[in-house]
Amino acid sequence: MVDFTISDETRLLVETVGKFVKAELQPLESEVEEQSRVPPDKLKVVKAKAQALGLYALNMPAEVGGGGLATVDMCLVEEEFGKTSDPLIRRTFGQVYEMLMACKGEQRAKYLLPTVKGDRICCMAITEPGAGSDAQAISTTAVRDGNSWVLNGRKHFISDGDIADYAIVMALTDKDKRARGGITLFIVDKGTPGFSVGRVQHMMGHHGYGHAELVFENCRIGADQVMGEVGDGFRTMFGTVSKVRLGHIGARSVGMASRVLELCRHQANERKQFGKPIGDYQMIQKMLADMATEIYATRSMVLNAAWEVDQGRDPRDKVSMVKLYASEMMGRVADRGIQIFGGMGFSTEMPLERIYRDSRVLRIYDGTSEIHRMLIARSVLKNGFVL
Numbered sequence: 424m425v426d427f428t429i430s431d432e433t434r435l436l437v438e439t440v441g442k443f444v445k446a447e448l449q450p451l452e453s454e455v456e457e458q459s460r461v462p463p464d465k466l467k468v469v470k471a472k473a474q475a476l477g478l479y480a481l482n483m484p485a486e487v488g489g490g491g492l493a494t495v496d497m498c499l500v501e502e503e504f505g506k507t508s509d510p511l512i513r514r515t516f517g518q519v520y521e522m523l524m525a526c527k528g529e530q531r532a533k534y535l536l537p538t539v540k541g542d543r544i545c546c547m548a549i550t551e552p553g554a555g556s557d558a559q560a561i562s563t564t565a566v567r568d569g570n571s572w573v574l575n576g577r578k579h580f581i582s583d584g585d586i587a588d589y590a591i592v593m594a595l596t597d598k599d600k601r602a603r604g605g606i607t608l609f610i611v612d613k614g615t616p617g618f619s620v621g622r623v624q625h626m627m628g629h630h631g632y633g634h635a636e637l638v639f640e641n642c643r644i645g646a647d648q649v650m651g652e653v654g655d656g657f658r659t660m661f662g663t664v665s666k667v668r669l670g671h672i673g674a675r676s677v678g679m680a681s682r683v684l685e686l687c688r689h690q691a692n693e694r695k696q697f698g699k700p701i702g703d704y705q706m707i708q709k710m711l712a713d714m715a716t717e718i719y720a721t722r723s724m725v726l727n728a729a730w731e732v733d734q735g736r737d738p739r740d741k742v743s744m745v746k747l748y749a750s751e752m753m754g755r756v757a758d759r760g761i762q763i764f765g766g767m768g769f770s771t772e773m774p775l776e777r778i779y780r781d782s783r784v785l786r787i788y789d790g791t792s793e794i795h796r797m798l799i800a801r802s803v804l805k806n807g808f809v810l
C-alpha cells in the first residue's frame with residue numbers, strides 16, 4: 424500500500440516554491456550563466472526573500488531550524504527546485520548537507536546551526552585526483568599527534584570549495600582498514616594554516632558556483648574537529664545518501680525535465696513549418712510522448728522510493744535505480760528538447776542548451792551510471808529482484 428496524499432500545508436509550500444522559482448530565480452539564470460556567479464546584490468535580495476518565506480534549508484530537521492519535511496514532501500519541493508539552475512538553488516535555498524547532523528557538542532553551534540540558518544557555507548571533500556568512484560582509495564591522511572590531527576593530501580572537484588567557510592574532509596586514519604574503520608571525517612575551517620584552495624576547475628556546466636582543489640599540507644587541527652566517530656567516516660558520509668540521491672538527482676530531474684517538456688509543448692503548438700504546427704508531425708509527437716512517459720516513470724520511482732524511506736526503510740537498490748534512471752532520462756529529455764527547438768534550442772537565447780550541459784553531470788556525480796548499474800546487478804545476482 425503506497426499513500427502519496429500530501430497535506431494542504433505541503434501543497435501550499437510546493438506552490439510557494441514553484442512561484443518563487445518562476446518569478447524570482449528563472450529571470451536571473453542568463454545573468455548567472457554570463458557572469459559565472461550569482462550577482463551578489465541580487466543574491467542578497469532573493470536569499471532574504473527565501474529566508475523570510477521559510478524556504479532555506481528545507482531538507483534539514485525542524486529541531487535544528489530546517490523545514491523538517493518528510494522525504495516525499497521534500498521530493499515534491501525538489502521538483503520545483505529543478506525548474507531553475509543549480510547555483511541559484513544552492514545560494515537561495517541552501518546546500519545544507521544532511522550529514523551535518525553528525526555534529527556533536529560545540530560543533531552544533533559552530534557549524535550545524537549557522538549553516539542551516541544560511542550564515543555559513545559548507546563544502547564536502549571526498550574526491551581526489553586518484554580516487555573518484557572508488558572513494559575508499561583516498562590518499563589524504565590524518566595522523567594523530569597528541570591532542571591534534573595533522574592532515575596531508577589533495578582533494579579536487581569540490582563544489583563550493585572556493586567559497587566555503589569550512590570543509591568536511593574525508594581522510595585515512597588507518598590505511599589497512601580503509602572503509603572498514605579506517606576513514607574519518609574532519610571539519611576544517613577556512614584559514615587554518617596548511618589548508619589552501621588550489622585551482623578552481625572550470626566545468627562544462629553548473630556555471631555560477633565553483634569547483635575547486637583543496638590542499639592540505641601539514642594542516643593541524645584540534646581533536647574536537649573530528650566529525651562523528653574516528654574510523655566511522657565512510658558510514659557517516661554515505662549514511663544519508665539515499666535521501667540526497669532521491670531529492671537532488673531524482674526529483675530535481677523530474678522538475679527540470681518537466682520544464683523542458685513544457686517549453687517543447689509551446690514550441691510544438693506555435694512553431695509552423697510546411698504550413699503546419701510542428702506538433703502535427705508524428706516524429707515530433709513521438710518525442711513529446713516519450714518525454715512525458717519517461718518523466719512520469721521517473722516521478723513514480725522517486726515517490727515510491729521516498730515513501731519507503733519515510734516508512735523507515737533503506738531501499739538502497741531502488742535509490743540506485745532512481746539515480747540511474749532519472750539521470751539518464753534527463754539526458755534524453757534535454758537532447759530531445761533541443762531537437763524540437765532546432766537551431767533555437769542550440770542557441771544561448773533559450774535555457775535548453777544550459778539545461779543540456781548542466782544535466783550531463785547527473786550521470787557522473789553521486790555515483791556514475793556504471794557504478795549504480797554494478798550495484799544493482801550485484802544485488803540482483805545475490806538476492807534476486809526484490810520489489
Ligand SMILES: Cc1cc2nc3c(=O)[nH]c(=O)nc-3n(C[C@H](O)[C@H](O)[C@H](O)COP(=O)(O)OP(=O)(O)OC[C@H]3O[C@@H](n4cnc5c(N)ncnc54)[C@H](O)[C@@H]3O)c2cc1C
Nearest residue numbers: 547548549550554555556580581582787788789791793794
Ligand atoms: C560538477 C561536479 C561537482 C562535484 N562535486 C563534488 C563535491 O562537492 N565533493 C566531492 O568530493 N566530489 C565532487 N565531485 C566529484 C565526483 O563525485 C566524481 O567526479 C565522481 O565520483 C566520479 O569520479 P571520477 O570523476 O574520478 O571518475 P572515475 O571514478 O575515474 O570514473 C571514470 C569512468 O570509469 C568508470 N568506472 C569506475 N569504476 C568502475 C567500475 N568498477 N566498473 C565500471 N566502470 C567504472 C566510471 O563509471 C566512469 O565512467 C564533483 C564532480 C563534478 C563533475
